[in-house]
Amino acid sequence: xxxxxxxxGLLMPLLAVASAExxxxxxxxxxxxxxxxxxxxxxVTSQVWYKVGSSYEHGGITGVSHVLEHMMFxxxxxxxxxxxxxxxxxxxxxxxxxxxxxxxxxxxTLAKDRLEVAFELEAERMRHLLLPEEEFLKELEVVKEERRxxxxxxxEALTSEQFDATAYEASPYRIPVIGWATDLEHxxxxxxxDWYRKWYAPNNATLVVVGDVDPPEVFxxxxxxxxxxxxxxxxxxxxxxxxxxRGEKRIRVxxxxxxxxxxxxxxxxxxxxxxxxxxxxxxxxLVSVLDGGAxxxxxxxxxxxxxxxxxxxxxxxxxxxxxEMLVLEGTPAKGHGVEDLENAFLEQxxxxxxxxxxxxxxxxxxxxxxxAKVYERDSVYAQALQLGLLESLGLGWPLADEYIEHLxxxxxxxIREVARKYLVPDGLTVAVLDPQPMDDKKRRPPATGGLKHxx
Amino acid sequence: MFVDAWRTFAPLCGLLALASITPAWAAPKIESWxxxxxxxxxFVTAPDLPILDIRLAFDAGSARDGERSGLAALTSAMLSQxxxxxxxxxxxxxxxxxxxxxxxxxxxxxxxxxLRTLTEKEPMDTALDTLAAVVAEPRFDQADxxxxxxxxxxxxxxxxxxxxxxxxxxxxxxxxxxxxxxxxPGGTLESVGKLGxxxxxxxxxxxxxxxxxxxxxxxxxxxxxAEAVAERVTAGLxxxxxxxxxxxxxxxxxxxxxxxxxxxSQTHIYVGQPGMQRDDPDYFPLYxxxxxxxxxxxxxxxxxxxxEKRGLSYSVYSYFLPMAQRGPFLMGLxxxxxxxxxxxxxxxxxxxxxxxxxxxxxELAAAIKNITGGFPLRIASNAKIVEYLAMIGFYxxxxxxxxxxxxxxxxxxxxxxxxxxxxxxxxKRFVTVIVGPRExxxxxxx
Numbered sequence: 017x018x019x020x021x022x023x024x025g026l027l028m029p030l031l032a033v034a035s036a037e038x039x040x041x042x043x044x045x046x047x048x049x050x051x052x053x054x055x056x057x058x059x060v061t062s063q064v065w066y067k068v069g070s071s072y073e074h075g076g077i078t079g080v081s082h083v084l085e086h087m088m089f090x091x092x093x094x095x096x097x098x099x100x101x102x103x104x105x106x107x108x109x110x111x112x113x114x115x116x117x118x119x120x121x122x123x124x125t126l127a128k129d130r131l132e133v134a135f136e137l138e139a140e141r142m143r144h145l146l147l148p149e150e151e152f153l154k155e156l157e158v159v160k161e162e163r164r165x166x167x168x169x170x171x172e173a174l175t176s177e178q179f180d181a182t183a184y185e186a187s188p189y190r191i192p193v194i195g196w197a198t199d200l201e202h203x204x205x206x207x208x209x210d211w212y213r214k215w216y217a218p219n220n221a222t223l224v225v226v227g228d229v230d231p232p233e234v235f236x237x238x239x240x241x242x243x244x245x246x247x248x249x250x251x252x253x254x255x256x257x258x259x260x261x262r263g264e265k266r267i268r269v270x271x272x273x274x275x276x277x278x279x280x281x282x283x284x285x286x287x288x289x290x291x292x293x294x295x296x297x298x299x300x301x302l303v304s305v306l307d308g309g310a311x312x313x314x315x316x317x318x319x320x321x322x323x324x325x326x327x328x329x330x331x332x333x334x335x336x337x338x339x340e341m342l343v344l345e346g347t348p349a350k351g352h353g354v355e356d357l358e359n360a361f362l363e364q365x366x367x368x369x370x371x372x373x374x375x376x377x378x379x380x381x382x383x384x385x386x387x388a389k390v391y392e393r394d395s396v397y398a399q400a401l402q403l404g405l406l407e408s409l410g411l412g413w414p415l416a417d418e419y420i421e422h423l424x425x426x427x428x429x430x431i432r433e434v435a436r437k438y439l440v441p442d443g444l445t446v447a448v449l450d451p452q453p454m455d456d457k458k459r460r461p462p463a464t465g466g467l468k469h470x471x
Numbered sequence: 472m473f474v475d476a477w478r479t480f481a482p483l484c485g486l487l488a489l490a491s492i493t494p495a496w497a498a499p500k501i502e503s504w505x506x507x508x509x510x511x512x513x514f515v516t517a518p519d520l521p522i523l524d525i526r527l528a529f530d531a532g533s534a535r536d537g538e539r540s541g542l543a544a545l546t547s548a549m550l551s552q553x554x555x556x557x558x559x560x561x562x563x564x565x566x567x568x569x570x571x572x573x574x575x576x577x578x579x580x581x582x583x584x585x586l587r588t589l590t591e592k593e594p595m596d597t598a599l600d601t602l603a604a605v606v607a608e609p610r611f612d613q614a615d616x617x618x619x620x621x622x623x624x625x626x627x628x629x630x631x632x633x634x635x636x637x638x639x640x641x642x643x644x645x646x647x648x649x650x651x652x653x654x655x656p657g658g659t660l661e662s663v664g665k666l667g668x669x670x671x672x673x674x675x676x677x678x679x680x681x682x683x684x685x686x687x688x689x690x691x692x693x694x695x696x697a698e699a700v701a702e703r704v705t706a707g708l709x710x711x712x713x714x715x716x717x718x719x720x721x722x723x724x725x726x727x728x729x730x731x732x733x734x735x736s737q738t739h740i741y742v743g744q745p746g747m748q749r750d751d752p753d754y755f756p757l758y759x760x761x762x763x764x765x766x767x768x769x770x771x772x773x774x775x776x777x778x779e780k781r782g783l784s785y786s787v788y789s790y791f792l793p794m795a796q797r798g799p800f801l802m803g804l805x806x807x808x809x810x811x812x813x814x815x816x817x818x819x820x821x822x823x824x825x826x827x828x829x830x831x832x833x834e835l836a837a838a839i840k841n842i843t844g845g846f847p848l849r850i851a852s853n854a855k856i857v858e859y860l861a862m863i864g865f866y867x868x869x870x871x872x873x874x875x876x877x878x879x880x881x882x883x884x885x886x887x888x889x890x891x892x893x894x895x896x897x898x899k900r901f902v903t904v905i906v907g908p909r910e911x912x913x914x915x916x917x
């Protein structure tokens with residue numbers, strides 16, 4: 017602990033401001049309930065997180081977690097299709113849902129006296145979803161439209177999808193969250209029924225409540241509405257470990273576009289997978305050195321000084337169920353090609369492999385981390401998101417307050433060590449968007465637009 | 472973000488997501504005064520967190536661009552690229568070493584500079600001095616200007632890859648014709664390519680002045696401290712003059728259909744016409760009516776007809792964007808190419824039916840419950856409140872605007888909505904923009 021205190025120095029008191037007590041209870045049926053009191057506004061956010069997402073899927077049914085998420089609004093034993101949303105709306109609530117690689121989450125934000133409305137509805141659809149065939153067929157068309165909008169017609173998203181599918185081999189992170197077009201085309205309602213039965217149970221979920229509430233009352237309400245739900249045997253997903261990459265991979269993605277785009281990813285590690293616990297944190301600090309704001313190396317050196325990049329970014333999250341990549345991406349500035357940008361990224365990589373990061377850079381990043389944690393307190397939604405995410409990844413919610421200390425402990429030597437270990441040529445995948453003319457009639461998708469025709 | 476796939480898009484209408492009041496919770500108490508040089512200040516004290524949010528709003532958006540489309544946006548983008556004694560690198564380092572974040576942006580009416588900082592003395596002092604320089608003494612160094620302009624051009628070319636962006640830009644051009652609101656704030660490849668740094672200096676000198684500014688602040692300050700902060704961040708601004716109102720938006724002439732050939736798997740459809748002003752007498756009936764028609768996320772008539780009943784589109788919405796002069800009313804959706812005309816038909820039928828019949832009593836009651844019941848959510852964070860303050864100050868709305876909002880919403884009747892929609896939207900004069908593959912479709916479409 018002493019080392020942490022030294023690293024954070026004067027920032028420690030601020031961090032204390034940013035943290036607040038979380039109370040935890042586990043119901044008899046296995047549902048974990050987390051409650052954090054925040055009385056700044058008379059509102060409450062309620063989120064139900066299921067441990068299932070696209071990384072739990074296999075070929076042939078990709079996208080099923082996300083389609084099921086859509087169908088959760090389409091009727092239960094007691095609720096007609098759409099009634100869930102109408103009731104929340106009439107109670108002044110704000111609601112939505114999202115699907116990721118490792119989780120599917122549903123949330124409502126309401127005036128604090130309406131929490132029970134959310135509990136009643138969420139408990140109902142946790143175990144009593146109907147999945148009517150005719151609703152499914154319509155909603156599947158909506159999801160196909162969503163895929164066309166997000167992926168087919170967005171050249172950078174298309175490149176990113178193919179990049180993941182190329183980089184990962186055994187890891188299910190190769191699967192796009194929205195699913196492959198052909199799997200959506202052939203999805204059947206029984207695929208959803210099987211998926212729902214397999215993963216939607218109180219013992220595979222976390223209920224997170226943040227707002228102007230008293231924990232004992234929330235626990236009592238949770239017991240009343242979720243307590244009667246039966247638990248279900250839930251199998252652990254298989255490991256599906258990514259084999260060591262044995263050499264660089266490289267693809268070009270041709271699509272109608274005006275500007276090129278470059279993605280470079282190095283296979284990295286994640287919390288719970290690394291030989292040393294600090295490694296994922298060191299990688300995240302490394303990414304912040306490269307792209308943690310307008311004073312980071314990419315903004316300063318690649319955008320403002322050498323002017324090779326119109327935009328340049330770096331990304332990595334230690335919070336994932338399975339190892340992810342450290343990803344560098346960007347668009348070259350005028351007068352430069354993607355090759356120039358790639359070389360500039362490689363030079364940056366060489367530098368972090370060879371030179372120690374300046375202590376002042378790390379000090380600035382630590383300050384930004386603490387400030388961001390304080391700013392997070394302005395939103396009950398963001399606070400609940402952190403808790404739900406960490407719990408769903410199996411990392412445990414206490415990390416929400418601890419991870420800044422872990423990051424602050426990272427040394428320049430550790431950053432150089434992870435750079436040398438993970439930023440290696442044989443672990444690299446490169447994808448380049450190769451812009452094709454926008455008015456080339458031969459390359460167009462057909463006017464009939466059926467998904468099965470889209471390549 | 473961690474989130475990969477949302478179930479729906481929130482319609483992009485931040486200013487429209489207006490608050491209302493339930494009797495149990497009062498709106499935040501807004502204090503207002505002027506700085507010594509004439510900037511209007513709106514302040515709400517929020518002592519719970521050691522945070523200060525400031526938003527400086529200038530009447531300096533693209534409505535002031537004239538022939539030089541993109542000028543206001545480029546001026547705004549240059550503010551953070553060096554100011555006072557700090558170049559772009561020094562400026563970024565100063566702010567980030569104290570954990571502050573600075574944002575700039577420029578729309579049609581408003582240009583803004585926003586700052587979020589911790590309220591501990593040293594970080595706050597550094598952040599405030601930097602902000603003061605950014606608004607009053609931007610350097611507009613030639614080399615930085617050249618770089619930002621080139622990267623803006625890259626962004627404009629990327630816009631041309633996106634059928635949605637292509638469509639909305641075309642819609643504004645068609646709705647507003649010769650009016651300044653027609654141009655996209657980002658400008659065009661041609662207009663931005665011709666901009667010179669001296670134009671930015673001029674734009675800044677004319678419009679970034681105290682009498683043309685609103686200072687919105689929310690944070691852990693006392694009134695005295697807030698007054699000192701407001702003086703400090705505006706200290707370098709010349710008093711100047713308030714910008715004149717933009718010209719009124721002309722009436723639409725006749726229905727127009729714009730078709731844009733685009734190599735996409737979906738056809739994007741946008742429909743619109745001039746809508747309402749920020750201080751419009753029909754504001755409340757139009758706002759509540761639109762909430763029912765297509766304004767309320769997952770629960771609206773358009774969502775029901777287009778998505779829930781027919782599975783035609785992932786996102787469908789309508790909104791009025793109230794501006795200094797009449798901003799647009801617009802509707803949008805996107806669907807696979809071979810069902811574009813079907814979807815357009817459902818969109819127009821739903822609008823026409825709603826315009827003719829107005830809402831049912833049930834629909835109206837549900838909408839009022841949603842808006843009033845959701846009021847505490849809309850003012851639940853400092854980040855949200857500061858945006859309201861900037862909007863209220865910028866458009867000179869009464870300071871009790873939030874206090875009376877619920878009453879005004881609750882007082883709207885079904886007949887008010889029907890009457891306002893019939894008077895304000897003319898189905899014979901809508902502009903329709905269709906973006907998608909056009910070959911072999913045009914004849915059939917017409």
